[in-house]
Amino acid sequence: xxxxxxxxxxxxxxxxxxxxxxxxxxxxxxxxxxxxxxxxxxxxxxxxxxxxxxxxxxxxxxxxxxxxxxxxxxxxxxxxxxxxxxxxxxxxxxxxx
Amino acid sequence: xxxxxxxxxxxxxxxxxxxxxxxxxxxxxxxxxxxxxxxxxxxxxxxxxxxxxxxxxxxxxxxxxxxxxxxxxxxxxxxxxxxxxxxxxxxxxxxxx
DNA sequence: AAGATGATTAGGTATTCTCCTAATTAAACG
DNA sequence: CGTTTAATTAGGAGAATACCTAATCATCTT
Numbered sequence: 001x002x003x004x005x006x007x008x009x010x011x012x013x014x015x016x017x018x019x020x021x022x023x024x025x026x027x028x029x030x031x032x033x034x035x036x037x038x039x040x041x042x043x044x045x046x047x048x049x050x051x052x053x054x055x056x057x058x059x060x061x062x063x064x065x066x067x068x069x070x071x072x073x074x075x076x077x078x079x080x081x082x083x084x085x086x087x088x089x090x091x092x093x094x095x096x097x
Numbered sequence: 098x099x100x101x102x103x104x105x106x107x108x109x110x111x112x113x114x115x116x117x118x119x120x121x122x123x124x125x126x127x128x129x130x131x132x133x134x135x136x137x138x139x140x141x142x143x144x145x146x147x148x149x150x151x152x153x154x155x156x157x158x159x160x161x162x163x164x165x166x167x168x169x170x171x172x173x174x175x176x177x178x179x180x181x182x183x184x185x186x187x188x189x190x191x192x193x194x
Numbered sequence: 195a196a197g198a199t200g201a202t203t204a205g206g207t208a209t210t211c212t213c214c215t216a217a218t219t220a221a222a223c224g
Numbered sequence: 225c226g227t228t229t230a231a232t233t234a235g236g237a238g239a240a241t242a243c244c245t246a247a248t249c250a251t252c253t254t
Binding site: 030033040041043044045047048060064065 | 199201202
């Protein structure tokens with residue numbers, strides 16, 4: 001059922017805020033870290049959890065690392081929630097076979 | 098952002114399975130417990146976490162307690178996920194102020 | 195190569211989480 | 225009432241989580 005790692009990742013409010021900040025486009029680790037009252041190592045840990053869960057992707061550019069939201073896992077989450085609410089075997093439209 | 102308790106509640110795979118089982122209608126604590134390789138007290142704890150998060154409601158009928166899925170919080174979750182994916186300031190309809 | 199900067203990894207601590215067994219509450223029923 | 229059945233609450237052990245400081249890695253600049 002969905003991705004356990006993703007649900008675990010979303011259980012922390014700091015990590016959800018990080019995703020929120022990435023909503024409008026990619027940001028560097030430092031930029032993101034500045035938005036929280038937390039040390040950089042702690043933030044780095046959160047980034048790695050989000051990456052493990054495939055909720056973000058990363059890209060190095062020189063000294064900086066840019067993080068970007070990966071919406072495909074978020075879509076899976078929505079699919080699971082919809083399934084829960086009864087959007088099941090009703091004109092699925094998703095995967096014909 | 099959304100309900101932290103709900104996200105925390107969803108972080109556990111057993112609890113997500115419980116919600117899945119409640120998808121087709123209410124079930125008693127015992128019925129649900131039978132579906133898992135876990136003691137009743139452990140299951141009871143999971144029920145209480147789901148209740149605290151408003152993901153389920155409960156009703157006593159004699160000796161049994163019936164649990165039912167509450168989809169309103171699930172809807173909030175979907176709303177948050179959609180917001181994340183860019184469904185923002187686009188005919189919001191949510192909170193005019 | 196040395197120094198500065200951006201970021202991660204290593205290691206440790208305090209808290210939270212998940213599960214268990216034992217004890218308790220609540221209701222049904224003889 | 226005492227017993228059985230359904231479920232919860234209490235208490236505790238072990239694993240996982242979320243922070244921190246110190247140390248390391250990677251890159252750029254001089």
